[in-house]
Amino acid sequence: ILFSEPSESRTRVEYPVVADVDNDGNAEIVFCTTTESGFCSENLDNQYNAGIEVWGDASDTWVSARRIWNQHAYHVTNVTESGAIPRREPESWLSYHGRNYNTYRSNPRSYAWGPDLEPTGMQFTSPGSACGQLSSQLEITLVVANNGDLRVGPGVEISFTGNWTDIPLSEPLLDDQGDPLTIVLQNNIAPGAFILVNASYDAANNSPGRLPDEITASVDAADSERECREDNNDITAPVAAGEQAADLRLELGPIDNAWCPTPSVETTVYNDGSLPASAVLVRYFAGDPDQGGSVIHEEVVPDVIPPGQSVTFTAFLSQFPLRLVTVWAVVDPDNTVFECNDGNNKTEGGQSWCGET
Secondary structure, eight states: OOOOOOOSTTTTOOOEEEEEETTTSEEEEEEOOOOOOTTTTTOGGSSSOOOOEOOOOOOSSSOOOOOOOOOOOOOGGGGGGTTTTOOOOOOSSSSEEEEEOOTTTTTTOOOSOOEEEEEEEEEETTTTTTTTTOEEEEEEEEEEEEEESSSSSSSSSEEEEEETOOOOOEEEOOOOSSSSOOOOSSOOOOOTTTTEEEOOOOOOSSOOOOOOOOEEEEEEETOSOOOOOOOOEEEEEEEEOOOOOOOOEEEEEEEEETTTSSSSSEEEEEEEESSSSSSSEEEESSSSSTOOEEEEEEEOOOSOOOOOOEEEEEEOOOTTTEEEEEEEEEESOOOOSOOOTTTEEEEEEEEESSOOO
16 A cells, blocks of 8 residues: 545545646546545544645656546547537447547546657847847757657756866856756647747856856756656757847737727837848737647738837737637747747737627
């Protein structure tokens, strides 16, 4: 027996839910419980939990599961993972795409190997400096891909090591508190997807007092994820100013619901780079695009944006859903403009409701 505790509710063990509650690719067990059971032999009701209790494996070794369990009569073929109900429910005893769902109430699992985290690119820029110039302050943009077949994260740790070749010295980059510089993924990465993450570094934090010649980024530095490949978690790149290029970012103003069902939002696109940018596309989303947000509008900036300049316009969100949503936007979402920093192209706007009151 690895673990045991009293069952303080009459129905606690009758209806546990198995689902991927925290969206990390592994199953958890959810209980609804009370403390009303006077028959419990322990007779310590005031020390028991009341409400919703979630059990999971700290090392994430439990199998995968769907992220939904929508009702007491839940079964696999009656609801999709997005929460949609099929117009005609498939027969649960038949095989679909080589999968058998005749367990009915059980969540299906994936029999794939696991996630595969790989850093595939790294960029260096300096705040306040144009593209092609670096100061002692560094913005590191890292592309992290999941080449596996299971979701992974959040909570994956990324660390950075500097290499000064002429000393020679290789040591962890340090943050402003003198601790190793690390960032933690706040979202998950779906199979086949990638995300951009950013880290800020000041060369004064390490003993050489200048930028390293090379930086190595290590994904899953704490080795907390079980991956199908463990030998591709590092990337090393020379710390070079790179070419002159554009550097696009954007800001969203308040959402104006006076134009519902197509509310408007004032949008400003900045070019912090050293080259002009033209035919710049801005794509708007209902929800974070890295977490499944849906496209609700696109707008092309008609003017050329010179270096150091900005363009402001009003966008009317043509496919706004009839529900409360948070608006996000991405400038140059298809990566058609050559930039020195692709990690600052996304921004979160305000919430809006255009449904019936």
